[in-house]
Amino acid sequence: ILNVEQSPQSLHVQEGDSTNFTCSFPSSNFYALHWYRWETAKSPEALFVMTLNGDEKKKGRISATLNTKEGYSYLYIKGSQPEDSATYLCASFGRGSNYKLTFGKGTLLTVNP
Amino acid sequence: NAGVTQTPKFRILKIGQSMTLQCTQDMNHNYMYWYRQDPGMGLKLIYYSVGAGITDKGEVPNGYNVSRSTTEDFPLRLELAAPSQTSVYFCASSYLRDPGTDTQYFGPGTRLTVL
Numbered sequence: 001i002l003n004v005e006q007s008p009q010s011l012h013v014q015e016g017d018s019t020n021f022t023c024s025f026p027s028s029n030f031y032a033l034h035w036y037r038w039e040t041a042k043s044p045e046a047l048f049v050m051t052l053n054g055d056e057k058k059k060g061r062i063s064a065t066l067n068t069k070e071g072y073s074y075l076y077i078k079g080s081q082p083e084d085s086a087t088y089l090c091a092s093f094g095r096g097s098n099y100k101l102t103f104g105k106g107t108l109l110t111v112n113p
Numbered sequence: 114n115a116g117v118t119q120t121p122k123f124r125i126l127k128i129g130q131s132m133t134l135q136c137t138q139d140m141n142h143n144y145m146y147w148y149r150q151d152p153g154m155g156l157k158l159i160y161y162s163v164g165a166g167i168t169d170k171g172e173v174p175n176g177y178n179v180s181r182s183t184t185e186d187f188p189l190r191l192e193l194a195a196p197s198q199t200s201v202y203f204c205a206s207s208y209l210r211d212p213g214t215d216t217q218y219f220g221p222g223t224r225l226t227v228l
Contacts (some may be wrong), residue, residue, distance in 0.1 A: 034216070034217075043203070043219035043222065051214060089155070091156075094212040097124060100161070100172070101158070103148075103157075
Protein backbone atom coordinates (compact mmCIF):
# COMPACT_ATOMS: atom_id res chain seq x y z
CA ILE A 1 0.00 0.00 0.00
CA LEU A 2 1.53 3.30 -1.08
CA ASN A 3 -1.26 5.58 0.05
CA VAL A 4 -3.43 5.83 3.10
CA GLU A 5 -6.77 4.21 2.43
CA GLN A 6 -9.90 4.35 4.53
CA SER A 7 -12.99 2.21 4.37
CA PRO A 8 -15.84 2.44 4.13
CA GLN A 9 -16.13 5.81 2.39
CA SER A 10 -19.39 6.49 4.24
CA LEU A 11 -21.50 4.80 6.84
CA HIS A 12 -25.01 5.28 8.17
CA VAL A 13 -25.89 3.81 11.57
CA GLN A 14 -28.72 4.12 14.03
CA GLU A 15 -28.30 5.79 17.39
CA GLY A 16 -27.01 3.25 19.88
CA ASP A 17 -25.26 1.07 17.29
CA SER A 18 -21.59 0.35 17.65
CA THR A 19 -19.48 0.77 14.56
CA ASN A 20 -15.94 0.58 13.31
CA PHE A 21 -13.92 1.58 10.30
CA THR A 22 -10.50 0.92 8.90
CA CYS A 23 -7.39 2.83 7.94
CA SER A 24 -4.69 1.09 5.90
CA PHE A 25 -1.25 2.62 5.58
CA PRO A 26 2.25 1.73 4.36
CA SER A 27 3.84 -0.51 6.98
CA SER A 28 7.39 0.07 5.79
CA ASN A 29 9.04 3.12 7.37
CA PHE A 30 6.03 3.56 9.65
CA TYR A 31 6.48 6.14 12.39
CA ALA A 32 3.07 7.34 13.59
CA LEU A 33 -0.64 7.22 12.82
CA HIS A 34 -3.03 10.05 13.54
CA TRP A 35 -6.83 9.98 13.79
CA TYR A 36 -8.79 13.22 13.39
CA ARG A 37 -12.48 13.97 13.76
CA TRP A 38 -13.90 16.51 11.35
CA GLU A 39 -17.38 17.87 11.87
CA THR A 40 -19.10 19.67 9.02
CA ALA A 41 -18.23 23.40 8.88
CA LYS A 42 -15.55 22.96 11.53
CA SER A 43 -11.82 22.22 11.59
CA PRO A 44 -10.36 18.73 11.95
CA GLU A 45 -9.62 17.95 15.59
CA ALA A 46 -7.11 15.38 16.82
CA LEU A 47 -8.42 12.19 18.41
CA PHE A 48 -5.38 9.97 18.75
CA VAL A 49 -1.73 9.65 17.82
CA MET A 50 -0.42 6.10 17.86
CA THR A 51 3.06 4.75 17.34
CA LEU A 52 3.46 1.28 18.86
CA ASN A 53 2.31 -1.99 17.35
CA GLY A 54 -0.60 -3.33 19.38
CA ASP A 55 -1.30 0.07 20.87
CA GLU A 56 -4.85 0.85 21.88
CA LYS A 57 -6.12 4.32 22.71
CA LYS A 58 -9.48 5.31 24.16
CA LYS A 59 -11.36 8.56 24.57
CA GLY A 60 -14.85 8.13 25.97
CA ARG A 61 -16.82 5.87 23.61
CA ILE A 62 -14.17 6.06 20.88
CA SER A 63 -11.18 3.75 20.75
CA ALA A 64 -8.52 2.87 18.22
CA THR A 65 -6.10 0.00 17.68
CA LEU A 66 -2.91 -0.16 15.67
CA ASN A 67 -1.16 -2.96 13.77
CA THR A 68 2.07 -1.60 12.35
CA LYS A 69 3.28 -4.93 10.94
CA GLU A 70 0.33 -5.34 8.60
CA GLY A 71 -0.36 -1.63 8.24
CA TYR A 72 -3.85 -1.02 9.56
CA SER A 73 -5.71 0.75 12.32
CA TYR A 74 -9.32 0.37 13.44
CA LEU A 75 -11.45 3.10 14.95
CA TYR A 76 -14.37 1.92 17.09
CA ILE A 77 -17.34 3.91 18.32
CA LYS A 78 -19.46 2.26 20.99
CA GLY A 79 -23.12 3.24 21.25
CA SER A 80 -23.06 5.87 18.48
CA GLN A 81 -24.80 9.15 19.15
CA PRO A 82 -25.96 11.77 16.61
CA GLU A 83 -23.17 14.08 17.78
CA ASP A 84 -20.66 11.46 16.59
CA SER A 85 -21.68 12.29 13.03
CA ALA A 86 -18.52 13.54 11.34
CA THR A 87 -15.79 12.58 8.92
CA TYR A 88 -13.05 10.55 10.56
CA LEU A 89 -9.64 11.07 8.99
CA CYS A 90 -6.54 9.02 9.49
CA ALA A 91 -3.06 10.15 8.51
CA SER A 92 0.22 8.29 8.41
CA PHE A 93 3.67 9.69 9.09
CA GLY A 94 6.59 7.69 7.72
CA ARG A 95 10.26 7.94 8.58
CA GLY A 96 11.98 10.21 6.11
CA SER A 97 8.70 11.80 5.03
CA ASN A 98 10.00 15.31 5.59
CA TYR A 99 7.36 16.41 8.09
CA LYS A 100 4.52 15.29 5.87
CA LEU A 101 1.39 13.56 7.10
CA THR A 102 -0.36 11.58 4.36
CA PHE A 103 -4.09 11.76 4.86
CA GLY A 104 -6.72 9.27 3.81
CA LYS A 105 -9.96 10.46 2.22
CA GLY A 106 -11.90 9.88 5.40
CA THR A 107 -14.95 7.91 6.48
CA LEU A 108 -18.16 9.94 6.72
CA LEU A 109 -20.25 8.67 9.62
CA THR A 110 -23.90 9.63 9.92
CA VAL A 111 -25.74 8.59 13.06
CA ASN A 112 -29.50 8.70 12.71
CA PRO A 113 -31.55 9.44 15.85
CA ASN B 114 -5.91 31.39 22.93
CA ALA B 115 -7.53 31.91 19.57
CA GLY B 116 -5.60 28.92 18.19
CA VAL B 117 -5.19 28.98 14.40
CA THR B 118 -7.10 31.70 12.60
CA GLN B 119 -7.57 32.10 8.87
CA THR B 120 -8.89 34.93 6.76
CA PRO B 121 -10.92 35.29 4.66
CA LYS B 122 -13.52 32.54 5.21
CA PHE B 123 -14.81 32.74 1.66
CA ARG B 124 -13.51 34.30 -1.52
CA ILE B 125 -14.43 34.29 -5.20
CA LEU B 126 -11.63 35.14 -7.63
CA LYS B 127 -11.56 35.63 -11.35
CA ILE B 128 -9.05 33.68 -13.41
CA GLY B 129 -5.68 35.44 -13.33
CA GLN B 130 -6.32 37.42 -10.16
CA SER B 131 -4.01 37.20 -7.15
CA MET B 132 -4.73 36.90 -3.47
CA THR B 133 -3.16 36.04 -0.15
CA LEU B 134 -4.74 33.68 2.34
CA GLN B 135 -3.78 34.69 5.84
CA CYS B 136 -2.96 32.27 8.67
CA THR B 137 -1.99 33.18 12.22
CA GLN B 138 -1.43 31.01 15.28
CA ASP B 139 -0.95 32.17 18.86
CA MET B 140 0.33 28.91 20.35
CA ASN B 141 4.02 29.61 19.67
CA HIS B 142 4.14 26.59 17.36
CA ASN B 143 7.18 26.19 15.17
CA TYR B 144 5.66 24.01 12.46
CA MET B 145 3.00 25.40 10.16
CA TYR B 146 1.30 23.82 7.16
CA TRP B 147 -1.01 24.68 4.29
CA TYR B 148 -3.37 22.01 2.96
CA ARG B 149 -6.03 21.98 0.30
CA GLN B 150 -9.05 19.72 0.40
CA ASP B 151 -10.87 18.86 -2.79
CA PRO B 152 -14.20 16.98 -2.86
CA GLY B 153 -13.69 13.24 -2.42
CA MET B 154 -9.99 13.66 -1.80
CA GLY B 155 -7.80 13.67 1.28
CA LEU B 156 -6.00 16.72 2.55
CA LYS B 157 -3.04 17.51 0.32
CA LEU B 158 -0.01 19.39 1.66
CA ILE B 159 0.86 22.51 -0.34
CA TYR B 160 3.72 24.02 1.67
CA TYR B 161 5.06 23.73 5.17
CA SER B 162 7.43 25.63 7.44
CA VAL B 163 9.55 24.41 10.33
CA GLY B 164 10.22 27.89 11.69
CA ALA B 165 10.51 31.54 10.83
CA GLY B 166 12.46 32.00 7.62
CA ILE B 167 12.25 28.32 6.61
CA THR B 168 9.70 26.97 4.14
CA ASP B 169 9.50 23.96 1.86
CA LYS B 170 7.24 22.44 -0.77
CA GLY B 171 4.69 19.78 -0.05
CA GLU B 172 2.88 17.52 -2.51
CA VAL B 173 1.06 20.16 -4.57
CA PRO B 174 3.02 23.46 -4.48
CA ASN B 175 2.54 24.59 -8.09
CA GLY B 176 0.73 27.92 -8.37
CA TYR B 177 1.37 28.89 -4.76
CA ASN B 178 4.00 30.72 -2.74
CA VAL B 179 4.52 31.13 0.98
CA SER B 180 6.62 33.14 3.38
CA ARG B 181 7.29 32.86 7.10
CA SER B 182 8.73 36.07 8.47
CA THR B 183 7.41 35.50 12.00
CA THR B 184 6.58 32.48 14.14
CA GLU B 185 2.91 33.46 14.19
CA ASP B 186 2.12 34.10 10.53
CA PHE B 187 2.23 31.86 7.46
CA PRO B 188 0.48 33.49 4.49
CA LEU B 189 -0.25 31.58 1.27
CA ARG B 190 -0.09 33.51 -1.97
CA LEU B 191 -1.88 32.65 -5.21
CA GLU B 192 -0.33 34.68 -8.01
CA LEU B 193 -2.43 33.78 -11.07
CA ALA B 194 -5.61 32.10 -9.93
CA ALA B 195 -6.81 29.17 -12.02
CA PRO B 196 -10.06 27.15 -11.78
CA SER B 197 -7.99 24.16 -10.60
CA GLN B 198 -7.25 26.11 -7.43
CA THR B 199 -10.91 26.08 -6.43
CA SER B 200 -10.74 24.28 -3.10
CA VAL B 201 -10.98 24.60 0.65
CA TYR B 202 -7.67 25.65 2.17
CA PHE B 203 -6.66 24.74 5.70
CA CYS B 204 -3.77 26.09 7.69
CA ALA B 205 -2.41 24.00 10.56
CA SER B 206 0.32 24.25 13.15
CA SER B 207 2.12 21.96 15.55
CA TYR B 208 4.69 22.23 18.27
CA LEU B 209 8.39 21.54 17.96
CA ARG B 210 8.85 18.26 19.84
CA ASP B 211 8.32 15.69 17.10
CA PRO B 212 6.59 16.39 13.76
CA GLY B 213 5.61 12.74 13.48
CA THR B 214 3.66 12.56 16.71
CA ASP B 215 2.77 16.18 17.42
CA THR B 216 -0.92 16.90 17.00
CA GLN B 217 -1.69 19.35 14.23
CA TYR B 218 -4.13 22.13 15.08
CA PHE B 219 -6.22 23.28 12.17
CA GLY B 220 -7.74 26.62 11.31
CA PRO B 221 -11.38 26.98 10.21
CA GLY B 222 -10.55 26.95 6.50
CA THR B 223 -10.92 29.31 3.55
CA ARG B 224 -13.30 28.34 0.78
CA LEU B 225 -11.94 29.68 -2.52
CA THR B 226 -13.74 29.63 -5.84
CA VAL B 227 -11.98 30.65 -9.05
CA LEU B 228 -14.30 31.49 -11.94
